Amino acid sequence: MTEFVTLESAIGKHLRDGYCAAFEGFTHLIPHAAAHEAIRQGRKDLTLVRMTPDVIYDQMIGMGLARKLVFSFAGNPGVGLLRRLRDAVEQQWPHAIEIEEHSHAAMANAYEAGAAGLPCAVFRGYIGAELKRVNPSIKAVTCPFTGEELAAVPAIKPDVGIIHAQKANRRGDVLVEGIVGAQKEVVLASQRAVVTVEEVVETFDDVHPNACILPNWVVDAVAVVPGGAHPSYVHGYYKRDNGAYLAWDPIAADRDLFLKWMEDHVLNATAEDFAERVGSLRA
Known part of the structure; x- marks a missing residue:
């Protein structure tokens, strides 16, 4: 049965060093808060899997969490390169990583x-x-x-699949609306699944016919993290923070600036800070 826990507890229990982990999201519902918690907990030697690794995987790679990246297309969407990924591949900073590229x-x-x-x-x-x-x-x-x-x-069979979604009900069923991407497949393919959500509700009302509901028996842990996908967007809740993606490029281009940003906005931050970041972006 699904456990309702804090984000710290969910990552601490279900993500271990050396795991194959998929923090999946396709332009939408990207689980940034969960990845930041993995960084705070100092996870290492991970095989990171994702269809379109962007800023969050740049941050995880730059902080030394990744041993290998399995991916299709890597970039800061609408901006350019993933500079921390490139530095790891070309200069082995903070250490070398293996890459496996697919379509x-x-x-x-x-x-x-x-x-x-x-x-x-x-x-x-x-x-x-x-x-x-x-x-x-x-x-x-x-x-x-x-x-x-x-x-x-x-086949991709992660040790843990981690996604963000709009809602969970009190039984632990999870509602995903808008662009679903590969989130459903990741949850079903993974040995265990962690979901961060914007809120918990009694029932799912007025659900769009194209929505996806993940039943509680495929979800191991739910953590309520309002704003947990920032700077990506959550359909029905808040818009994409385009400014954050633009700002990331010069930050990621300089190692010292990158480390200072990570210290201020990740290592010394909390999951609760995400709600403040999306305040002006809410739908």
């Missing part, structure tokens, strides 16, 4: 395979692409029915 299609299919309990994902893709020359995880298989050559990649 969006491969990542989405790999999550679905993990959710279905399959060992790999098979799909049309990578035909004529160069990426498989540098990624030995991309294989070719032959369809036994048609003889067609298809791509295959290992």
